[in-house]
Amino acid sequence: MTKQPTTEEKLKVFKALADPIRLEVIHYLNGLDQAVSCGEIGQAMHISKTSGSYHFKILQEAGLITVQKVAREKYVKLDRSTFDEYLTHFWQNV
């Protein structure tokens, strides 16, 4: 009884997954399983702040991460429900 994703939404998710840096970020977040600051992830991935900002935005707009601002930092974690909806339950929406 939960709404079917549109093609636009699916595209956003698959495009977000179709990049090596973003797959690495997902892997990193999955390993830690807690909110981590953008800066920490950026350092671990060896990318610039600007590039990090760009990639986090894409992951966020796809719904793959959630973001929480704490003082001057942003903490990020995986939104597993989105992975489940688009990947694990892929055949439910195809």
Added chain:
Amino acid sequence: MTKQPTTEEKLKVFKALADPIRLEVIHYLNGLDQAVSCGEIGQAMHISKTSGSYHFKILQEAGLITVQKVAREKYVKLDRSTFDEYLTHFWQNV
């Protein structure tokens, strides 16, 4: 006990899924659940032969479809084991 996909392989699959025409092809093939000729799919998607050829190659190289040549036609169907490995079982490989 089955080999972990490499980052390259995952990227190929997610890139293949990150396109509206290819998602439509997958949807079409899923509905029919049988091998269909490239020409028939191309007509149903309203794309040129050249564009069809390009997209089928990408889906094939990602392992998302299998292709069988019969006389001068090519028949295509979904390879569900690849969808299962990369999507349904996403968390096993992340």
Added chain:
DNA sequence: TAAATAGTTCAAAAACATTTGAACTATTTT
């Protein structure tokens, strides 16, 4: 054997995604 059909290949053009560095905002520390 000539014409038609199914699909491929190639290179150029067009469209789209990513990176870069500088300038910026907001917050925290000294």
Added chain:
DNA sequence: AAAATAGTTCAAATGTTTTTGAACTATTTA
């Protein structure tokens, strides 16, 4: 209050993907 830190925004440059049309191969039909 000044300096430092976390992150964003912008436009330009670079890189990658997709589309296009013409020429091609292989097979089938007339």
